[in-house]
Amino acid sequence: DRYVAICKPLRYHLVMNEKLCIQLALGAWISGIPIQIPQTCQIFSLHFCKSNQINHFFCDIPPIFKLACGNTFLHELSVYVVVVLVAAIPFMLILVSYSKIVSTILRLSTAQGRAKAFSTCSSHLLVVILFFGTASITYLRPKSNQTAGMDKLLSLFYTIVTPMFNPVI
Structure with missing residues (x-):
């Protein structure tokens, strides 16, 4: 959306039509x-033998792993792989x-237009940086650096704070 608005402003209404917006939304939902x-x-394949209370705001994967008995290394590794693919690629x-947007903005003739x-x-x-940064830190941090308080704080950012800014931007 931003790329087309800045780099191809005259084509914005042709490119960003209702059909494309619906396809993008459906693609985002279905790809998950x-x-x-x-x-x-x-x-569901994990075995649990400790408390069944999750020390978190919602039922997220890392806090569930903390409740599991036995070795969860392969499960955690699969989460790392998924996060790298799902977060890093987008x-x-x-x-x-944004690099193309910035180069286009720098070529604008007026300072007012650039601003x-x-x-x-x-x-x-x-x-975008706030969302991807906090989500990546949450899921890619080494286990030794994870604390329940920090996990809760980071999860607040990518589940509540970032979507709260959506109407503003």
């Missing part, structure tokens, strides 16, 4: 299904599009 079903099945694509374009995109980029 083949990722979450195997992880859910992995959780984040890199966003960074590529307006930067202000339009900077809030979105900040929210």
Whole structure:
């Protein structure tokens, strides 16, 4: 959306039509299904012998692993792989599009136009970095650095704070 608005402004209404927006939304929702079903099945295959109370705001994968008995290394490894694929690839694509946006903005002839374009995109980029940063830190941190309090704080950012900024940007 931002890329087309800045880099191809005259084509915006042709490219970002209702059909494409629906396809993008459906694609985002549907692409999560083949990722979450195997992880859910992995959780169901774990054995639990400790407390059944999760020290977290919601039922997330890392806190569930803390309740499991036995070796969860392979399960945790699969979560790392999924996070790298699901977070790193979109984040890199966003960074590529923003590099093109920045180069387009720098070629604008007026300082006022550059300032307006930067202000339009900077809030979105900040929210993207906040979301991907906190989610990646949550799932990619070494187990030795994980504390329940920090996990809760980070999860607040990528589940509540970031979506709260969505209407603003």
